[in-house]
Amino acid sequence: MRLPFFTMMALLLAGTRADAQPNAAKAAPPVFIDELTWMEIRDRMLAGTKTAIIGTAGQEQKGPHMVTGEHKYVLTHTTERIARTLGDALVAPIITYVPEGSWEAPLRGHMAKAGSITLPEDRFIELLVHAAKSLRAGGFTTVILIGDSGGNQNGMKAAADQLNAAWKETGGRALFIGDYYTKSAEDIRAYLGKLGFPMEAIGSHAGMVDTSELLFVNPALVRRDRLAPSGGSPDSGVNGDPTKATAAFGKALVQIKIDNALAQIRALRATTGGF
Structure with missing residues (x-):
């Protein structure tokens, strides 16, 4: 059955008005270089x-209970937030191959578990230096190094020192932001301690902290049915109690990292001529 003429016109006008309405907030432009x-x-x-x-x-x-790329997912979230807050930064592809020990027998630490991949310290430093020099050649004047794992910190500082020596008098700067990890680890322990959680629950690896952060940034990557204190067995690879983790805690802990990084970046920029 055909609709009356005036009904059709009303529907067409309504559709036109709806199409003319601005879309929901336009997506912010990407800050990841590979996008x-x-x-x-x-x-x-x-x-x-x-x-x-x-x-x-x-x-x-x-x-x-957590995927092996946990650090990458957390760092993808935090570096995006840091870049957007700074307003004048882009994020290079996250480097996931870092020092994790040796592949030679007897395997120790993370390397004793399937899926871990390691890079010798000297090769890690070399990778960082070459990546930074590539970005510098492309026109960036400042390279910021941020790591979400304890084993990365010394190598990043060494790389920043090498870069600053090479770039002396050229206007380029490398900033190692150690507060993102080291100061934040202390602040996070203090924050959770004040809430009444003991160190054995907070843990040092894949416990309450890491699990809370991943629950916040990408909860689908946490196997909730596998959560157990200390991972459920002596050889689980877990130190701490991930059953105490929540996305709400993760939001607060991630923000501590972001705030500490931004504070150190701004302080270093202020002492290096604004770079």
């Missing part, structure tokens, strides 16, 4: 974006 074309990166640099963030994660066991 941009080279011309888009060039244009962002011409508009004042001269800082590149290199994040180092880790490909390592995270107990029976």
Whole structure:
């Protein structure tokens, strides 16, 4: 049955008005370099974006309840937030191959578990230096090094020292942001301690802290049916009690990392001529 003429016109006008309404908030432009074309990166640099963030994660066991890429997923979230807050930074692809021990027998630590991948310290430093020099050649004047794992910290500092020595008098700077990990680890323990959690629950690996952070940034990657204190067995790879983890805690803990990183970046920029 055909609709009356005036009914049809009313529907058409209503549809036109609806189409004319602005869409929901337009998605913010990407800050990850690998999500941009080279011309888009060039244009962002011409508009004042001269800082590149290199994040180092880790490909390592995270107990029976978390995926081995936990550090990468957390760092993807935090580096994006840091870059967007700074307003003049882009994020390089996350580096996941980092020092995790040796592949030679007897295997120890994370390397004793399937799926962990290690890189010798000297090769890790070399990788960082070459990545940073590549970004510098492309026009970035500042490279920020941030790591989400304890084993990455010394190598990142060494790489930053090498880069600053090589870039002396050229206007380039490398900033190692150790507070993201070291200061934050202390602040997180203090925060959870004040809430009444003992150190054996907080843990040092794949326990309450790591699990809370992943529950916040990507909960689908936590196997909730495998949560157990100390991972459920002596050889689980877990130190702490992941059953105490929540996404709400994860949100607070991730924010501690972001805030500490931003504070150190701003302080270092203020003492290096604004780079």
